[in-house]
Amino acid sequence: MTLTLDLTTPDRRDAFRAKPSLAEKPSLIGLTRAEMGEALVASGIVPERQAKMRVQQLWHWLYVRGVSDFADMFNISKDLRAALAKHFSIGRPEIVEEQISSDGTRKWLFRFPARGAGRPVEIETVYIPEEGRGTLCISSQVGCTLTCSFCHTGTQKLVRNLTSEEILAQLLTARDRLGDFPDRDTPDGAIVPAEGRKVSNIVMMGMGEPLYNFEAVKKALLIASDGDGLSLSKRRITLSTSGVVPEIARTGAEIGVMLAISLHATNDDLRDLLVPINKNFPLNELIAACKAYPGLSNAKRITFEYVMLKDVNDSLDDAKALVKLLRGIPAKINLIPFNPWPGTNYQCSDWETIERFADYINNAGYASPIRTPRGRDILAACGQLKSESERMKKTERLALEAMMIAGHGEG
Structure with a gap:
């Protein structure tokens, strides 16, 4: 059974609206320490000699304690708290909708206010609970430019990039809703996972x-991995790219997180169709960038994501070509059963085909787990996200449910 909490009704909307509105004042969330200090001094409320100390205080409240209201910062004077609230925001985005899958996966629809001459935008964020850990899938843009033919998100045009504040706000709000900040009372209405389950x-x-x-x-990932704040290990942060080759080396050198490549094909002709960015950065350039990824080793392998599409890329010859293509790269290959969405022409490979494909890759020496589809019933699975600013019609939802019942795409 899927549970959907529609937070657009007045009583719920008011409870979860950003406080204060992210659009009204500049936010301290998403700023580096240096930027935060400069903002405090420029506002005139903190003298330069106190900036470093005040930044340390604010950093702790924002990223260790997870507060979203200056009034809760009890070791800061009442007058300074009032001045901070007058000049800055540390609020959260509006939660428009919250869905809970039958398998425990949770999907939030967040609304961010207009910026400049733009309009309010909506994005989706997904939480996947697993034994011993919880994974949060974070968005970086509203829509997408890549038009990957098997991806639902790719059918929505790019509206704009998210700011570092908006990227971090997804993590902070998810932790709010999961009761995942230490030394805080469970927030009213929070959906608390089983004991020990957190965003790890x-x-x-x-x-x-x-x-x-x-x-x-x-900027967002460096703040997320900062040891004096959110303190997520860089080995527990994975950035997935469809193959923007010029930025891959920078990712390793400047961010230092784990890398995942949305591969999905072993030759340029097919990848041009499935992942059109391949026309700009073909496989030989992508593979060369992977081999040169800073810090690459058996302890820091690249994950290659490979969606299993029936009669498209799932033959034994494809498996052999994949092993040959990745030879010499410390790698793990995630096989992803295709997740259906209304209007797609693709089908998921048969389960026997996926297992045969995985067996070949495993026997060639590569770890090749088959990713268990999660949250399909709420369109929260890989390749299914699409902001509800382009909501599915009721008939489309019914069509998807019918596909699930009939077993199409289940493998």
Whole structure:
């Protein structure tokens, strides 16, 4: 059974609206320490000699304690808290909808206010609970430019990049809703997971191409991995790219997180069709960039994502070509059963075909797990995200449910 909480009704909307609105004042969330200090001094409320100390205080409250209201920063004077609230925001985005899959996966629809001459935008973020860990799938753009033919997100045109604040806000709000900040009372209405389940991993695999928003993603991930704040290990942060070759080396050198490549094909002709960015950065350039990825080793392998499409890329010859293509790269190959969405012409490979494909790759010496589809019933699975600013019609939802019942795409 799928549970959907529609937070657009007045009582729920008011409870979860960003406080204060992210659009009204500049936010301290998403700033580096240096930028935060400069903002405090420029506002005139903190003298330069106190800036470093005040930044340390704010950093702890924002990223260790997870507060979203200056009034809760009890070791800061009342007058300074009032001045901070007058000049800055540390609020959260509006939660428009919250869905809970039958398998425990959770999907949030977040609305961010207009920026400049733009309009409010909506993005989706997914939480996947697993034994011993919880993974948050974060979006980097509103929509996407890549038009990968098997991906639902790719059918939505790019609206804009997310800011570092908006990228981090997904993590902070998810932790709010999961009761995942220490020394805090469970927030009213929070959906608390089973004991011990927290956001231990994040993956930049939501809406958009992270490396087309490099600077904002870099800033957000460095804050997420900061040891005096959110303190996520860089080995538990994975950035997935469809192959923006010029930024791959920078990702390793400047961010230092784990790398995943949305591969899906072993020759340029097919990959041009499935992942059109391949026309700009063909396989030989992509593979060369992977081999040169900073820090690459058996302890820091690249994950190659490979969606299993029936009669498209799932033959034994494809498996052999994949092993040959990745030879010499410390790698793990994630096989992803195709997740259906309304209007797609693709089908998931038969389960026997997927297992035969995985067996060949495993026997060739590569770890090749088959990713268990999660959250399909709420369109939260890989390749299914699409902001509800382009909501599915009821008939489309019914069509998807019918596909599930009939077993199409289940493998």
